Amino acid sequence: MILDGKCPTGPIQESWDKHRFNMKLVNPANKRKYKILVVGTGLAGGAAAASLGELGYNVEAFCYQDSARRAHSIAAQGGINAAKNYPNDGDSIYRLFYDTIKGGDFRAREADVWRLAQVSNNIIDQCVAQGVPFARDYAGYLDNRSFGGAQVSRTFYARGQTGQQLLLGAYQALMRQVKAGSVKLYERREMLDLVVVDGEAKGITCRNLVTGAIESYSGDAVVLATGGYVNVFYLSTNAMGCSVTATWKASKKGAFFANPCYTQIHPTCIPQTGEHQSKLTLMSESLRNDGRCWVPKKKADCDKPASQIAEDDRDYYLERKYPSFGNLAPRDIASRAAKEQCDDERGVGPGKRGVYLDFSTAIKRVSEATIAERYGNLFQMYEKITDENAYKQPMRIYPAPHYSMGGLWVDYNCMSNLPGLFVLGEANFSVHGANRLGASALMQGLADGYFVIPYTIANYLAGVKPGSVTTENAEFKKSKEEVVARIDKLLSINGKKTVAEFHRELGKIMWENVGMARSKESLNKALKLIPALREEFWKNVKVTGGKDGLNAQLENAGRVADFLEFGELLAKDALSREESCGGHFRTEHQTDDGEAMRDDENYTYVAAWEFKGVGVEPELHKEPLTFDNVHLAVRSYK
Numbered sequence: 001m002i003l004d005g006k007c008p009t010g011p012i013q014e015s016w017d018k019h020r021f022n023m024k025l026v027n028p029a030n031k032r033k034y035k036i037l038v039v040g041t042g043l044a045g046g047a048a049a050a051s052l053g054e055l056g057y058n059v060e061a062f063c064y065q066d067s068a069r070r071a072h073s074i075a076a077q078g079g080i081n082a083a084k085n086y087p088n089d090g091d092s093i094y095r096l097f098y099d100t101i102k103g104g105d106f107r108a109r110e111a112d113v114w115r116l117a118q119v120s121n122n123i124i125d126q127c128v129a130q131g132v133p134f135a136r137d138y139a140g141y142l143d144n145r146s147f148g149g150a151q152v153s154r155t156f157y158a159r160g161q162t163g164q165q166l167l168l169g170a171y172q173a174l175m176r177q178v179k180a181g182s183v184k185l186y187e188r189r190e191m192l193d194l195v196v197v198d199g200e201a202k203g204i205t206c207r208n209l210v211t212g213a214i215e216s217y218s219g220d221a222v223v224l225a226t227g228g229y230v231n232v233f234y235l236s237t238n239a240m241g242c243s244v245t246a247t248w249k250a251s252k253k254g255a256f257f258a259n260p261c262y263t264q265i266h267p268t269c270i271p272q273t274g275e276h277q278s279k280l281t282l283m284s285e286s287l288r289n290d291g292r293c294w295v296p297k298k299k300a301d302c303d304k305p306a307s308q309i310a311e312d313d314r315d316y317y318l319e320r321k322y323p324s325f326g327n328l329a330p331r332d333i334a335s336r337a338a339k340e341q342c343d344d345e346r347g348v349g350p351g352k353r354g355v356y357l358d359f360s361t362a363i364k365r366v367s368e369a370t371i372a373e374r375y376g377n378l379f380q381m382y383e384k385i386t387d388e389n390a391y392k393q394p395m396r397i398y399p400a401p402h403y404s405m406g407g408l409w410v411d412y413n414c415m416s417n418l419p420g421l422f423v424l425g426e427a428n429f430s431v432h433g434a435n436r437l438g439a440s441a442l443m444q445g446l447a448d449g450y451f452v453i454p455y456t457i458a459n460y461l462a463g464v465k466p467g468s469v470t471t472e473n474a475e476f477k478k479s480k481e482e483v484v485a486r487i488d489k490l491l492s493i494n495g496k497k498t499v500a501e502f503h504r505e506l507g508k509i510m511w512e513n514v515g516m517a518r519s520k521e522s523l524n525k526a527l528k529l530i531p532a533l534r535e536e537f538w539k540n541v542k543v544t545g546g547k548d549g550l551n552a553q554l555e556n557a558g559r560v561a562d563f564l565e566f567g568e569l570l571a572k573d574a575l576s577r578e579e580s581c582g583g584h585f586r587t588e589h590q591t592d593d594g595e596a597m598r599d600d601e602n603y604t605y606v607a608a609w610e611f612k613g614v615g616v617e618p619e620l621h622k623e624p625l626t627f628d629n630v631h632l633a634v635r636s637y638k
Contacts, residue, residue, distance in 0.1 A: 003256075003608055003623035006411040007111035012629050016115040019412070020455050024462035031056035033466040036457065037204055037219035038062070039191050039246055042071030043163075043442060044425025045225030046170035047449025053177030055454055060217060061174070061183055064190040064209060064241060064555075069171050072227055072239045073445060076163025077284035077378065079147065079155035080127075080442040082120040087144050091152040093117045100440065101630045103149040103330050104405070104433020105582035105598060107262070109606075110629055111412055112430045119451040120443055124156055126450055130169035133158055145374075146289050147438040149330035149637070155439040160284050160378040166442055170449070189215070190555065192486075193479045194222065194250045194421070201250075201421035202469040205479045207487075209555060212548040214480050214487075216471040220464050221457055224250060225424040225449070228404030230263055232563045232570065233515065234507020236401035237269055237282040243559035244566045247408050247427050255416040256608035256621060258409035258429035260566070261574035264436050264583050265516050266402035267334035270385055270395075271354040278500070280400040281385055283357070284378055285438040288327045290362035290371060291395065293318050293338070295346040295355050302348055306356055306394050317341055317355075325637040332435040332583045332596075333637060335399035339516050340594065342398070349396045356394035363391065399516060403441060405432040405583065406573075409608040409623070413456035414448060417608075420464070422457060424448035429606065434582025487547050490557045495540030499553060502537050503560045506567060509533065514571050519587045523575040527568065531615060534564040565614055572609075576620065579603045600632050 008015040008022075026034070034057050038049040041063040049061040063071065085091040097117040101108060124142070128134065134156050135143040144153040158165040177183040188209040195203035195216070203218040229244035230236045251257045268288065270281045294314045296302050301309050317337055322329045329337070338355045341347060348354045363371055368391050372379065379390050386396070407429040414422050414430070425445040432440065513526035537560070545551040580589040580596035581603070589597045606623040 001621040003409065003417070003606070003621050004411070005109055005111070005623055006413060007109060008412065012110060012114045015111050016118055023455060023459035026458045026462050028056055032058060034058065034461050035060065035219045035467070036221050036223060037217055038223045038225065039204060040071070040225035040227065040427070041068035041174065041185075042073035042225060042227060042425065043167060043170055043445030044427070044449045045223070046071065046167065046174045047446050048223055048225060048424055048453045049183050050170060050173035050177050051450050051454045052457070053180070053182035056182065059177070059183040060186065060219065062186045062189045062191060062204070062206060064188065066187055068174060068185065068187070069167065071167060072242055073167045073442070074164045075237070075239065075282065076442055077160040077282060078286035079145065079157035079162050079439040080123065080166065080446070081147070081154050081437070081439045082124045082156060082443070083117055083154060084121055084124060085154075086142060087153045089152045091154050095152065096120060096154065098630055099150050100431065100437055101433070102635055103437040104435055105596065105635050106433065106600070106604070106627060106630070106632050107259070107581055107625065108431055108433030109625065110627060114629075115452070116431050116444060116447050119447045122451055123443060123446045127166060127169050127446070130173060132165050132169045135159065145286060146328055148285055148288065148328045148334065149325070149437040150328070151325070155286070157286065160286070160375055163442060166446065170446070191226070191246045192249065192483045192558065194253045195475050195479045196253050196418065197469050197473055197475045200419045202473070203471065203476060205476070205483050207483070210550055212551065214483055216476040216480055218469055218471045218473070218476065220461060220466055221420045221422060223422045223424060223453065223457070224408070224427050226427050228407070228426040229566060230401040230404055232506070232567050233401040233510045234503050235272060235277060235280050235511070237266060237280050240279055243562065245559050245562045247423070248562045248566050250408060250416070250418070250421060251611050253418070255418045255421055256409040256610055257406070257569060258606050258608045259406035259573065260570040260609070261577060261584050262405035262432075262434050262582065263401060263570075264331060264403035264405060265335040265399045267331055267338055267399050268357065268397050269400035269402070270382065271349055271351075271398040273350055281381070282402065283382060283395065283397055284375070285331065287357060287375060287378060287395070288334075290374070291327065291357040291359050292316055292361060293327055293334070293355055293357055295341045295348060297346075299345050302346060302352060306358070315341070315346070322637045329637050330435060331438060332585070335516060336585060336594070338397070338399055354396040354398045357397045358394035359390065360394070401511075401515075403436050405429065405434060405436055409606065413459060414452055415456065415460060420460065422453060424453060434584055486558070487554065490541070490543050490554065490561070491547060493539065493541050493543065495542050497540050498542055499556045499560050502533065502541060503556070503563070505533055506530070506560070506563060510567055510570070514574055517585050517587050518574050520575065523571050526571040527575070530564065530568045530571065537561065537564055569609055569618060572618065573607055576607065577603055596635070604632070
């Protein structure tokens with residue numbers, strides 16, 4: 001099937017404005033008749049629920065945390081992009097659009113990316129009005145800093161807590177609607193199934209994580225804003241509760257999963273220290289504004305303290321390889337460059353899986369106090385974890401799984417191929433292509449939640465009779481029975497290996513074979529190992545406790561079971577894409593100097609996979625990508 005993204009035609013500069021005018025509306029008196037279910041309360045979900053509630057819709061919002069404040073959006077550190085051009089350094093909506101298309105290695109939709117760049121300025125105004133404490137310069141104006149993949153300073157920030165501050169703004173807007181009665185918030189609920197009635201999304205089945213009760217909720221539309229899936233690698237920068245479950249359940253009910261092989265490896269994370277670890281910690285990309293990445297030139301120097309390695313014996317490899325962008329090369333390129341140094345046996349720290357991020361030059365230039373003002377909380381966090389003072393010695397960093405560019409396929413209206421199912425933020429595939437530029441995740445989440453879904457969901461609801469499906473429908477009963485049966489099966493196995501052991505084994509398979517570098521050989525190996533591990537899981541997993549009441553082991557077992565199915569699709573997608581682009585690096589497809597080599601003739605498309613059954617070959621659908629405003633070119637940052 002050739003998929004239609006329903007992108008507007010005509011000049012791209014007018015596309016979103018023209019599209020908004022052409023969409024159907026729901027009048028204010030009718031809005032209150034419709035009920036919308038919003039799953040996830042991070043930046044995308046929280047902003048969407050608040051905005052839809054403000055418009056007058058009845059909204060029911062769900063999160064598995066004990067508070068909407070705990071969504072993983074809170075962990076974002078460095079900033080949010082917008083094309084305000086406050087520094088007067090040459091930025092514009094078009095340049096943000098261009099940088100995002102190029103940064104994604106020409107594998108994103110032009111129309112979606114243009115809209116993202118266009119509404120970026122509205123996001124900053126919205127958040128300032130909410131009281132988000134963005135950094136300001138001496139004169140009191142909003143400050144900007146640089147991020148990877150751009151040669152302008154367009155990133156607004158709140159020290160190293162930008163995600164937290166933006167989430168608190170969205171949370172306050174959400175809770176205002178909760179108090180007003182337009183939003184009903186359900187905490188400690190995990191969506192375990194999507195309910196589809198006559199081919200349209202009409203509800204969800206949840207487990208109450210406190211009581212264990214299986215609950216049904218119906219609505220006129222469902223909005224998924226449940227984040228990404230990189231915990232399939234086990235060790236990642238994501239919160240341990242982040243999972244693929246909601247989007248994977250939707251996929252099993254007919255929603256196409258797009259570009260699952262596009263995962264982002266972040267270059268600036270604290271290196272793993274041993275097998276005991278259950279997650280990794282991000283160090284903001286903003287640190288590369290003032291920190292310089294280097295390794296010793298000679299292998300013999302790797303065990304020496306950094307202070308004892310002379311300047312001439314240091315290899316500032318990003319500055320050497322990418323002189324135009326230097327330490328602000330995009331994430332995929334910076335990550336591969338770090339791995340390259342370590343593979344050359346010039347890594348530092350335990351296991352030699354680390355490179356230095358050195359602030360001594362910046363401290364000499366602007367003072368330690370200024371660096372502390374910019375990044376103080378990040379330095380504190382680094383010292384708490386490593387017991388090292390990064391003002392006095394370089395940080396050690398290494399790449400780690402961080403973000404999902406793939407997600408459920410959506411059209412220009414953020415609606416999946418299943419009518420009534422809308423997907424926002426990291427949970428959809430739409431704007432990042434094969435590599436996300438730094439400081440664009442917060443931009444996408446808030447753009448989708450505040451400025452896209454309020455328009456596009458009305459276009460769908462205008463043709464829907466409100467309240468036509470309730471939880472009395474037979475599909476809700478069937479969904480509930482399937483969820484209960486799966487829970488009972490997990491609890492009945494009573495094997496000998498813990499859920500964490502299976503997750504760790506899956507993560508090892510994925511990282512070694514489907515991680516930073518992939519090959520036909522490694523991917524075929526993964527595709528043999530994953531089904532075997534999945535088979536063992538369903539015979540030998542040990543899930544303690546019962547199904548009534550709080551049971552974190554049961555929660556984790558369900559999430560890992562979904563990863564064991566989804567991981568196979570991720571590997572299949574990577575195997576089918578015989579090219580290198582962005583974060584998808586196939587070792588067979590690289591230039592002589594180790595850069596990614598795209599195949600535009602055969603792979604300029606979105607790969608959208610239709611689930612056909614566990615262990616059954618999924619069906620590939622394609623959405624061709626066209627580039628009318630940015631010409632396809634070799635992606636160079638040199």
